[in-house]
Amino acid sequence: MVSSAPPPPLFAEHGADAGGVCETLSEPLSRVMTLLGKRWTGVVWGTLMQGPVYFSDLRRGIPGINDRILNERLVELVDLGLATRTVIDERPIRVRYQLTEHGAAIRPALDELTRWAQEHLQQAVDR
Amino acid sequence: MVSSAPPPPLFAEHGADAGGVCETLSEPLSRVMTLLGKRWTGVVWGTLMQGPVYFSDLRRGIPGINDRILNERLVELVDLGLATRTVIDERPIRVRYQLTEHGAAIRPALDELTRWAQEHLQQAVDR
DNA sequence: AACTCCACTTACTTTTTCTTAGCGGCTAAC
DNA sequence: GTTAGCCGCTAAGAAAAAGTAAGTGGAGTT
Numbered sequence: 001m002v003s004s005a006p007p008p009p010l011f012a013e014h015g016a017d018a019g020g021v022c023e024t025l026s027e028p029l030s031r032v033m034t035l036l037g038k039r040w041t042g043v044v045w046g047t048l049m050q051g052p053v054y055f056s057d058l059r060r061g062i063p064g065i066n067d068r069i070l071n072e073r074l075v076e077l078v079d080l081g082l083a084t085r086t087v088i089d090e091r092p093i094r095v096r097y098q099l100t101e102h103g104a105a106i107r108p109a110l111d112e113l114t115r116w117a118q119e120h121l122q123q124a125v126d127r
Numbered sequence: 128m129v130s131s132a133p134p135p136p137l138f139a140e141h142g143a144d145a146g147g148v149c150e151t152l153s154e155p156l157s158r159v160m161t162l163l164g165k166r167w168t169g170v171v172w173g174t175l176m177q178g179p180v181y182f183s184d185l186r187r188g189i190p191g192i193n194d195r196i197l198n199e200r201l202v203e204l205v206d207l208g209l210a211t212r213t214v215i216d217e218r219p220i221r222v223r224y225q226l227t228e229h230g231a232a233i234r235p236a237l238d239e240l241t242r243w244a245q246e247h248l249q250q251a252v253d254r
Numbered sequence: 255a256a257c258t259c260c261a262c263t264t265a266c267t268t269t270t271t272c273t274t275a276g277c278g279g280c281t282a283a284c
Numbered sequence: 285g286t287t288a289g290c291c292g293c294t295a296a297g298a299a300a301a302a303g304t305a306a307g308t309g310g311a312g313t314t
Contacts, residue, residue: 022185024174025173029240029244036169039165043161046160072301102248105247109243110137111135113156113159113233114136116236183291193272194294195271218281221291
């Protein structure tokens with residue numbers, strides 16, 4: 001079933017301060033943007049969408065990232081409850097990262113972002 | 128009409144190197160993430176969705192941002208062809224920023240991000 | 255014995271962002 | 285008529301974030 005819930009407002013509904021010339025972004029959108037506004041967060045998140053992966057696989061699957069930042073971003077996602085971290089006690093030891101239900105639910109947004117990029121980003125840059 | 132185009136793949140289709148343990152994000156998604164991965168880009172972009180606005184209005188409508196970065200992000204959006212910059216020759220002088228068709232087309236993605244944040248981010252953080 | 259792998263961690267450099275101040279040219283308030 | 289403010293920036297320096305390189309330890313591989 002294709003959802004047809006009404007699109008949520010992008011901007012904050014304001015009360016007595018109405019009449020301002022520029023609306024402020026809604027709280028929720030503002031918070032996601034702050035999240036995605038950190039370098040690599042979106043790429044790591046998107047890469048985790050393919051299912052559970054090990055740290056070293058992520059490192060290889062994300063060209064340009066380095067250990068320190070990858071680890072930092074993973075800790076942040078885990079702290080937000082968007083991913084889980086599982087230590088696999090084999091030799092050599094491995095750590096598996098996996099999105100939670102909350103983290104995985106971002107997929108429709110990633111789909112839309114991908115669609116947009118395909119249709120509009122290339123043109124914008126190649127222009 | 129509600130589009131029902133098939134969702135684009137999140138990951139790169141790979142050729143001979145198949146069998147890798149971790150897929151790389153698709154080029155388009157990777158590029159948007161690099162864009163949004165700069166602090167404030169998403170917030171400025173989202174704020175521009177409400178229509179043409181002046182520089183000073185943007186500054187007031189985006190709590191926490193400062194002149195220098197706001198200007199930097201606007202220049203970037205203009206350079207990418209996602210927004211236009213128009214000098215209004217009144218006193219005091221004003222500059223109007225406005226999304227292009229390419230820039231405005233991001234809306235469905237912002238809607239999905241907002242929806243996700245409403246349903247999953249609050250819980251994740253308040254947990 | 256020397257080397258690799260794994261998931262980090264530490265120490266250091268470079269880049270990005272933030273803060274503060276100021277520009278010129280105009281208007282509005284006291 | 286001096287002071288203060290608004291406008292869209294910009295320069296300079298401080299702070300924060302990200303990038304780089306090397307190291308950890310224990311076990312496996314050559």
